[in-house]
Amino acid sequence: MSVTHHPVFRVFIVLASLVVILAGIKASQQLLVPFILSIFIAIVCQPLITLLEGIKVPKWAGVSLVVALIITLGFSLASLVGQSINDFSKDLPMYKTKLQGELFWLTEQLASVNIHLNKEQIAKHFDPGAAMSLATNMLSGLGNTLANVFLILLTTVFMLFEADTAHKKLYLMWDEPAKHIDKIDEFLHSVNNYLAIKTIVSIGTGLLAGSLCWLIGVDYFVLWGVLAFLFNYIPNIGSIIAAIPAVLLALVQISPSAALGLAIGYIVINTVMGNVIEPKFMGKGLGLSTLVVFLSLIFWGWLLGTVGMLLSVLLTMVVKIAADSSESAHWLAVLLSNQTEVEEEAESQQIFDAEDVEK
Numbered sequence: 212m213s214v215t216h217h218p219v220f221r222v223f224i225v226l227a228s229l230v231v232i233l234a235g236i237k238a239s240q241q242l243l244v245p246f247i248l249s250i251f252i253a254i255v256c257q258p259l260i261t262l263l264e265g266i267k268v269p270k271w272a273g274v275s276l277v278v279a280l281i282i283t284l285g286f287s288l289a290s291l292v293g294q295s296i297n298d299f300s301k302d303l304p305m306y307k308t309k310l311q312g313e314l315f316w317l318t319e320q321l322a323s324v325n326i327h328l329n330k331e332q333i334a335k336h337f338d339p340g341a342a343m344s345l346a347t348n349m350l351s352g353l354g355n356t357l358a359n360v361f362l363i364l365l366t367t368v369f370m371l372f373e374a375d376t377a378h379k380k381l382y383l384m385w386d387e388p389a390k391h392i393d394k395i396d397e398f399l400h401s402v403n404n405y406l407a408i409k410t411i412v413s414i415g416t417g418l419l420a421g422s423l424c425w426l427i428g429v430d431y432f433v434l435w436g437v438l439a440f441l442f443n444y445i446p447n448i449g450s451i452i453a454a455i456p457a458v459l460l461a462l463v464q465i466s467p468s469a470a471l472g473l474a475i476g477y478i479v480i481n482t483v484m485g486n487v488i489e490p491k492f493m494g495k496g497l498g499l500s501t502l503v504v505f506l507s508l509i510f511w512g513w514l515l516g517t518v519g520m521l522l523s524v525l526l527t528m529v530v531k532i533a534a535d536s537s538e539s540a541h542w543l544a545v546l547l548s549n550q551t552e553v554e555e556e557a558e559s560q561q562i563f564d565a566e567d568v569e570k
Contacts, residue, residue, distance in 0.1 A: 245359045249366035295434035309463035413443035423476045450481040
């Protein structure tokens, strides 16, 4: 066997190619992220275009109405949050100083019970204010991406006009078009279902979080409500990131008891909305394991920034469907699947006995 046909060499070539591809994607992030956003915006808007066409609205008019709706919602959200972000950023140094004072007070209280911590070392290596600026920095990163609003909208418009032709092109591309088209239709349905439910749950989370901050008396309650709404799209840690700055602000602005009450309120809101309401309507979901969802958040966040974190679940679902459509890459789709899908496939292939599948 020659060296070039050795399995280890082939694995090495695949890994090297993957590194080159990922490096290229990261280097072209500023170009790719608006394009990826345009794709998902077009996917979400296409059912509305189809609905308008069903009631005899010309396609150009339907696309114009959808684009006008996107612009209205986008600018309304930007004007609602923009001023709050600017004001909070100006006050951030003051809040950081107050947080440092609270930290020193905590070390003194611990010293009274014979737990001694070095204030200088804590001040040098631990900055509690960094957690407050993390969320606003992520929002700013998202805002920088959305600054390419003209490019995103223009690309979305062209995609919406080309949607019907794209379906025919895909049909002509493959040897077994019916199999692949069904997979794509399934994916589009899953994306629309996921985004619709996630958006409704996120709006509810944002309204409840903002109202809670307003009731307690925390400044910039509109900002924290919008932050809770946006970051609810980020799986696992999004709600935590959204809660931290509001809780820390309540600590320095009001009192420790107010911060504790706000933290408990956030936990209750996210537990009910994320673990009770969302699973009830989401049903089977997108078929990704919990570990994969968390790792995809880290991976896509590193590769594409804040937008990658927001779209991490959907981007991973694209990879899963692509792998499932290829016999050579089917193993990857299995690795990404959740326990229910693995058990169903194992049972269908009669790999395990019924008792093993139940375990």
